[in-house]
Amino acid sequence: MIPSNSPPSVAHEQHHPVRVMSFNIRLNTSSDGYNSWPHRKQMVQSTILFHRADLVGVQEALHDQMEDLAKLLPDYDFVGVGRSDGLTDGEYSAIWFRRNRFQVLQSNTFWLSESPEIPTTGWDASLPRIVTWVKFHDSYTNQVFFHFNTHLDHRGEIARVKSAELIRSKIEQMNPEYLPVLLTGDFNTSPTSNPYRILTEGDESVSMSDAKSLSIQPPHGPEGTVSKFQFPGIPGSRIDYIFVKHKVSVLSYATLSDSWSGRFPSDHLPVIAEVNIGAVS
Numbered sequence: 001m002i003p004s005n006s007p008p009s010v011a012h013e014q015h016h017p018v019r020v021m022s023f024n025i026r027l028n029t030s031s032d033g034y035n036s037w038p039h040r041k042q043m044v045q046s047t048i049l050f051h052r053a054d055l056v057g058v059q060e061a062l063h064d065q066m067e068d069l070a071k072l073l074p075d076y077d078f079v080g081v082g083r084s085d086g087l088t089d090g091e092y093s094a095i096w097f098r099r100n101r102f103q104v105l106q107s108n109t110f111w112l113s114e115s116p117e118i119p120t121t122g123w124d125a126s127l128p129r130i131v132t133w134v135k136f137h138d139s140y141t142n143q144v145f146f147h148f149n150t151h152l153d154h155r156g157e158i159a160r161v162k163s164a165e166l167i168r169s170k171i172e173q174m175n176p177e178y179l180p181v182l183l184t185g186d187f188n189t190s191p192t193s194n195p196y197r198i199l200t201e202g203d204e205s206v207s208m209s210d211a212k213s214l215s216i217q218p219p220h221g222p223e224g225t226v227s228k229f230q231f232p233g234i235p236g237s238r239i240d241y242i243f244v245k246h247k248v249s250v251l252s253y254a255t256l257s258d259s260w261s262g263r264f265p266s267d268h269l270p271v272i273a274e275v276n277i278g279a280v281s
Helices: 010-014 030-035 037-050 063-072 157-174 194-200
Strands: 018-024 055-059 076-079 095-098 102-111 130-138 143-151 181-186 240-245 248-255 271-277
Touching (some): 018 037, 018 143, 018 240, 030 037, 037 063, 063 076, 095 130, 143 157, 157 181, 240 248
Antiparallel strands (some): 076 095, 130 143
């Protein structure tokens, strides 16, 4: 029996961790056949719910997929727009959140281009690329923080570098109070690349930290985050990330290789981190 005068767990008494996920859910295309969205959507739902994600940055979500997720995730709301017109056309880089915990204070989307305020394709990118962001209030902790979510271009090397520079600059400009920041996304780039270095190197006031490298518990799961719908995936293909800055401590981090009889919910593996926002261990 535990003595009645034993002190309570400090972590559970003082903090309400947030479970944040980045999940490229793969667009809805009939060319995927057996792995097309109608055959996967309930696996995506199950992955989010079983791992108790509080915040989910999704990539490649088309409008019909967003409508499906709204039905499959009734306790969540989202912020986001289609990248082609700023409304419903094209892929979303949306942020889903638990509506009973988080209040949206501000939100918007900007384009990764020379004209961030309008739907445009930047530099040598093959497609329009966006960042959707939300300034949240956490009703459990009374903490205010930012969550940014993105999907960098898969072909344009210059675009990925310029996009990383723009994201870093925008976060700095929008956050003069140094509020905690989460950045999720499919960055289509490795941990040894220039875009990664742009985001993570330099002065602490502007640089991000890779949540995986900060995790108090040893990271769980495979290194690569691209499955291509098959085992063993693409070894070393780490292109999906969760970055943090300003008073965010990372309790755990995982790449989720959940499968159903050899089938994956997406051609990417989601990544998830449990974080304390507003307190650093």
